[in-house]
Amino acid sequence: MFSRRSLIGVLAAVTIASPALSAPGEIRVDWATYNPLSLVLKEKKLLEKEFEADKISIRWVLSAGSNKALEFLNAGSLDIGSTAGAAALVARINGNPVKSVGIFSRPEWTALVTRADAGVTKIADLKGKSVAVTRGTDPHIFLVRALDSAGLTEKDIKLVLLQHADGKTALIRKDVQAWAGLDPLMAQAEVEEGATLFFRKAEDNTWGVLNTRAEFAAQNPEIIKRVLKVYEEARQWALKNPGELAKLLAAETKLPENVIARQIERTDLTNASGDILKAKDTVLAAGLALQKAGVVEAATDVKANVEALIDARFAK
16 A cells, blocks of 8 residues: 555656646648638738747648638647538537637628529529538538428438539539539629529528637647637737728639628628637537438437537637
8 A cells, every 4th residue: 555655756756757738839720711810810920920939830721611621620730720610510529529719700601602594593493403512511501401491401402512612613614503602702603703692591600610629729728818819919900901801812812802892791700709609509500400400410419519619718
């Protein structure tokens, strides 16, 4: 049996052998055209300035969609990734240990899009039609919910799985009859190509959320707090400089300013970056709708998964 003195000695030895985790030498952060604030951070090097004194470098990683950001987070090749809230929830349910710690916008960034000659004017018209979509993203979840509202499922349409940009191209080239769109590509199709947003429902767009890995959150809480602080600086700048924000987005995306203006008018930046709890209800509603549609298994405790996903500890 251990004496009290022996036990104290053993614990001391363990403490010496297990030093506190040190800060990483690099933080990997994504940027995405659906996240305007990420472009502000990247262009103005706000994170580089924040962590310069700590000798922590920033590596920027392009996310072409929520699905890509979540893949990178799950693989450990990204530390902070921007996605739709519902996409993060589905990933969490499927075993991806992500945590949503902040928000970057409250957008209407997805709708169902078609061409004038496609014969589609309402959701019921999609039966038997081909629809381009990026699985695991808010547009995909929006499509599932829209179909369910008309008594349809994915089995009633021909899903064509493409990344967002390819989905838009497929619609314009008449390879598909509809597309679950995403801004700014959706705005481009609407403004430049005459595409029609035949079904819109702003409240079914889940908020844009900032995610991290559970392990990274546990090991680096102060870093996450500082990233959220810098995101808030970018948000304040964007609100004060809408014209400059539009020019920055236009330059980065190579899209005309009138297209970017359409994206920005559908992007609400008035909520603080740390207000992750404001996104909670929309994420829960999306999860329950997906469960009703059979996308999420009936046995899944959606509410518990939302509680595990949304983490407000790092907000100031």
